[in-house]
Amino acid sequence: MRAPCERSERHRSVARRRWISRASWACLMAACLGGAAPPFVSSVSFAQQPGARQAPPPAVVVEKIEVQQVSNPAQFTGRVEAIEAVDIRARVTGFLHSVDFKDGQAVKAGDTLFEIEPDQLNALVASARAQVARADATRISAERSLARNRDLLARRTVSQATVDEVQAAFDVASADVQVAQAALDTAELNLSYAHITAPISGSIGRATFTTGNLVGPDSGSLARIVSLDTVRVAFAVTEGLLVTIRQQQASGGGLDPNTLKLSLRLANGTDYGTPGRIEFIENEIDPQTGTVAARAVFPNPRHILLPGQFVTLYVQEKDAPSLPVVPQTAVLQDREGRFVYLLGKDNIVSQQRIHTGARVGNGWAVTKGLDGGEQVVVEGIQRLAQGMTVQPSQGQPVGGGT
Known part of the structure; x- marks a missing residue:
């Protein structure tokens, strides 16, 4: 008698589970039929969200192009000698x-x-x-x-x-x-x-x-x-540089020593304040070193320079040209050459091709493509393209000495 009762009880439990399952599916279908339009709209709204909420313009840092006197000084290691x-x-x-x-x-x-x-x-x-x-x-x-x-x-x-x-x-x-x-x-x-x-x-x-x-x-x-009021700085000019100077002189474009500015940097990193002048360039090349001995004369009223002292000699033109200087971080290069991104009206950037010259501090002198005063992008340039709108902020001007 107990076995038929247990089978009857199992049948009723299975029937209840089936009924609950059918009821659950019925409720779910009713919910789907009743809310079919909102999920579709919602899905459409997710699909349109990128168009409805566009990403903000990329943030960039811009700097104003400054015009500076640009020269590329030649650097030599010199040794101070006494004239007398x-x-x-x-x-x-x-x-x-x-x-x-x-x-x-x-x-x-x-x-x-x-x-x-x-x-x-x-x-x-x-x-x-x-x-x-x-x-x-x-x-x-x-x-x-x-x-x-x-x-x-x-x-x-x-x-x-x-x-x-x-x-x-x-x-x-x-x-x-x-x-x-x-x-x-x-x-x-x-x-x-x-x-x-x-x-x-x-x-x-x-x-x-x-x-x-x-x-x-x-x-x-x-x-x-030892006479110290005026001293001599002896340095060596490389054979290649001397040949270049001789070729310029032969073509009528040689440098006038009176147009050169000679300055010294001392062993402690400070600059010597009094300029000098070229005194003499030897007429023979040393076959062992491939250099030509040259001498410059510097006034030494405070006796800062002493014979035997090593200094760094810089030779550059007195009247150096003024050129726009663009920060090095703003310059990109492709197969066609170097270019920068300029900030224009309505915060739209445009690509500008440039020709660069000498290094000036942390920047490049620009010989063609810029006039000075333009706003150039210096940070965030990797994300830019022609005609893109950006969100600019002002950076620090590029530094650099002539």
């Missing part, structure tokens, strides 16, 4: 009596630097003067003897041979006077060498000998004077 430098040496032998300067002192031409003990030299001068007096006395005696013998010859008292001998003695005595005078001049000159003075103005280095030391011509340099 003198090693002070002793020209006579003696003991140093005094050193009349301090190491590193500025001296002027004619200032006393060293004194060598003059006692021995004074004695030599006195001896030479005595020799001059002796020789002069001998000459006077020979001159008188010659005069007497000439009178005797006129009275035919002495022979001509005797007169000739007296004449020869007089000539020898006269020559001895000249020899003695030359010895005196030498002794006085050596005495003057005991007083050592500065031959040029400049800065003197340290004294290599102190008071009491024996010095002489073989002692080497006693000190060194």
Whole structure:
């Protein structure tokens, strides 16, 4: 009896589930039939949403094209040299009596630097003067003897041979006077060498000998004077650059040295404020380096430049042309060349072809295609196309020195 009851109960449960399922499908179909128009509209509205709600214009950054003086300076590594430098040496032998300067002192031409003990030299001068007096006395005696013998010859008292001998003695005595005078001049000159003075103005280095030391011509340099008011910067011009300059000169287009601006950058990165000028370019190429030596002259009133110092030399034209400068980030390139996007009326961008020249800071000098004052897109250019509307914001002007 229990088994038939269980089968009956299972049949009723299955029937209930089937009825619920049919009811659910009926409700769902009713809902679909009742709401068929809104879902379609909704689907249409999703399909039309891109047209109804367009994406905002792309945001870009623009800058105004500035006009600047543009030059492309040639850069060289130079070494400072002294135009005038003198090693002070002793020209006579003696003991140093005094050193009349301090190491590193500025001296002027004619200032006393060293004194060598003059006692021995004074004695030599006195001896030479005595020799001059002796020789002069001998000459006077020979001159008188010659005069007497000439009178005797006129009275035919002495022979001509005797007169000739007296004449020869007089000539020898006269020559001895000249020899003695030359010895005196030498002794006085050596005495003057005991007083050592500065031959040029400049800065003197340290004294290599102190008071009491024996010095002489073989002692080497006693000190060194370097003139610093005007210095020379030596640098090397490459063979290729020299050939280019020569070709320009041959065609009548060579550079005038007076139109060049020479400036220096020091080892600490600062610029030297005083400009220089070209002094000399060597007429031969060094076969080992393939360069030509050249020199420039710079005033150095504050003695900032010192001999042996390395500097960076820039050579450029004084009157450089003024050209528009476009930021480097604004320039694109394709097969046809370089171009930029300019912002026009109603925030519409247009493509502009340009020809670029020298680098100026973070930008390019434009030789053709821009006049200056235009608004150029510098950021967001990858998303742009001709005639596209954008949402611009102003950026910082491009920087760069000439």
